[in-house]
Amino acid sequence: MNGPVCSLDVFGVVKYLKYLRKRCATKPSRGPFHFRAPSRVFFKAVRGMIPHKTKRGMEALNRLKVFEGIPAPYDKQKRMVVPAALRVLKLRPGRRFCVLGRLSHEVGWKYQDIVKTLEEKRKAKAKVYWDNKRRLEKLHQQAEKQEAEKLEPLDAVLGLYGHA
Numbered sequence: 001m002n003g004p005v006c007s008l009d010v011f012g013v014v015k016y017l018k019y020l021r022k023r024c025a026t027k028p029s030r031g032p033f034h035f036r037a038p039s040r041v042f043f044k045a046v047r048g049m050i051p052h053k054t055k056r057g058m059e060a061l062n063r064l065k066v067f068e069g070i071p072a073p074y075d076k077q078k079r080m081v082v083p084a085a086l087r088v089l090k091l092r093p094g095r096r097f098c099v100l101g102r103l104s105h106e107v108g109w110k111y112q113d114i115v116k117t118l119e120e121k122r123k124a125k126a127k128v129y130w131d132n133k134r135r136l137e138k139l140h141q142q143a144e145k146q147e148a149e150k151l152e153p154l155d156a157v158l159g160l161y162g163h164a
Helices: 008-022 038-047 055-063 099-106 114-160
Strands: 004-005
Touching: 008 099, 038 099, 099 114
Parallel strands: none
Antiparallel strands: none
């Protein structure tokens, strides 16, 4: 999870560290629990924007899935861009922001390097797949051009029956 979330840089870390100090004085294992992982921080931020104690809110939160990086079943799906959430459109030029992954790393999340290496591996696999796909498309287009002369009489017959 590396999207820009908070608009402050150093102050964001200080603010989050203040939040981490809030705990039950008598027995801290009772909570509140403060997560350091970017996915959980994002989940908790979204939960604060949703009426999560109502049935509708609970169902909405159950549909929300958050991960660090892109795990196996989702790496094959097409990515979608939400224009309303683009930093270029939402933040004025010159405004400060921080990346959630870096903020989490600075407040105690230990897995930034592991997620980075896994993402590099995923991107390398995706590049091999994409190059192979482009090569096959070019071969397909070349084959269509070579066979176009042989298929002209068949296309003419098919055209008579309404198939172009």
